[in-house]
Amino acid sequence: MERIAWLNGAYQPLEQVRISPLDRGFLFADGVYEVTAVLDGRLVDSAAHLDRLKRSADALGLSLPLALGDVEAVERELVARNRLDQGTIYLQLTRGAGPDRDFWPDPSLAPTLFLYTQAKDLLGNPAATTGVEVVTARDLRWARRDIKSVALLAQVMAKQAAHDAHAFEAWLVEDGFVTEGASSSALIVTREGAIVTRPNGHAILPGCTCKAVLAIAERDGVAVQERLFTVGEALAAQEAILTSASNFVLPIVAIDGHPIGSGVPGPVAARLRALYIEAARG
């Protein structure tokens, strides 16, 4: 089936969507993005993603050409036009294209807003039962990781390192502490059964899925500690877990080749994944 995307007000076949190479998203990574899961044809955690989109745009002085409610309406329409049952919606907002390349972000430019959908079997993800492996990599990123910008080159390099090691994800490490995954939040479960994850701040992106999962965990009676943790603590943990919009909750069975816990998916990850999916479908 031909995929329908949306660019600056027009629905059109994804294959035909084109932008100018003078778009500041292309020239300067001067843009932000969001990835929202779709389950049963419905948006998951949509309010959180729209809030974060607004927050990222505001941090850069980017203006959204649509009200958030209208963005969501476009997302729903894309789900309908693409008959999307499970998958993701990708949204990218940039400062737009000028007549020439100029570092200074001219506020009079018309922003570029692009959305498209991607089908993916989110519920049947085999990684949920097999677990995934991660490798650690030095966190090379800039100082404002709380902004979900498209300046993702350091993450691409980390994903390359993960791929080279036949791992699913890279956990980024700074001063001995895990910040987060290249495209996911990083959590561990201590021997005492508490979930530990880094507190929000400039060092990490505030994860929408992570936030929802932590709330679910607390309601389920699990202690949540938002604090820094080292690679050593992760290696000694009972479980390690990653969360992201497109992966929900996944158990991590090895870090840098060292098995975590008993080296098989653990019960906390499985329960949180089940509860998260239940809430998303409810």
Add this chain to the structure above:
Amino acid sequence: MERIAWLNGAYQPLEQVRISPLDRGFLFADGVYEVTAVLDGRLVDSAAHLDRLKRSADALGLSLPLALGDVEAVERELVARNRLDQGTIYLQLTRGAGPDRDFWPDPSLAPTLFLYTQAKDLLGNPAATTGVEVVTARDLRWARRDIKSVALLAQVMAKQAAHDAHAFEAWLVEDGFVTEGASSSALIVTREGAIVTRPNGHAILPGCTCKAVLAIAERDGVAVQERLFTVGEALAAQEAILTSASNFVLPIVAIDGHPIGSGVPGPVAARLRALYIEAARG
């Protein structure tokens, strides 16, 4: 006159050049670039820019679709087709567009190579006689600034800060030391007449113009010290100077509103600019 650009093998009007929003340059800032000056219709420091392009591409595992000599041939042809006497050539290489958004940099993708020209009166730049002001800003950038990547969002933010302060450029500061300008190299001239600039490494981009200017200075009998310098040293300097491909050599007359030296363009900057232009035209 209609401007002619080059994209993936085809010369075409700049206004008509289009790329896919799935290009990894747009989605991930997964690309590198160069800006080369054109003077009297000839490329300035071309070998240095091509060397750096290759170095940046290699650092990211990006493959150039053309041999460097063929890249230069395209640049010369663009100069001819655009009848460019003075200005710049912009070149951007990205990892290309995949069928979908995927962090992992699939090596089978065909890279995107885009070049276009911009006319600018480089010799008659009024800033060469008036001097420019700079402001300092925290260096927010990532850990591999030696790669000339398009992940330039931190630089855009610094340029915004400079613009807000009615300054021409931002000097980026890390741990009290100046790294470099947002889009230029940073140099000072001490009270003893020595030029000081930060040594190359991961913390800064190796400047092609800066390298040429330092060689000219040494031949002219000026001492060059490649070492870190603080904002305080810059404020106390006899002169402050910026170099870049599109600005050659410019005198800085104030930093954060404080006059440098006597607050007017100094003789070292003027002489280095003259010698650089002489060499470029020679």
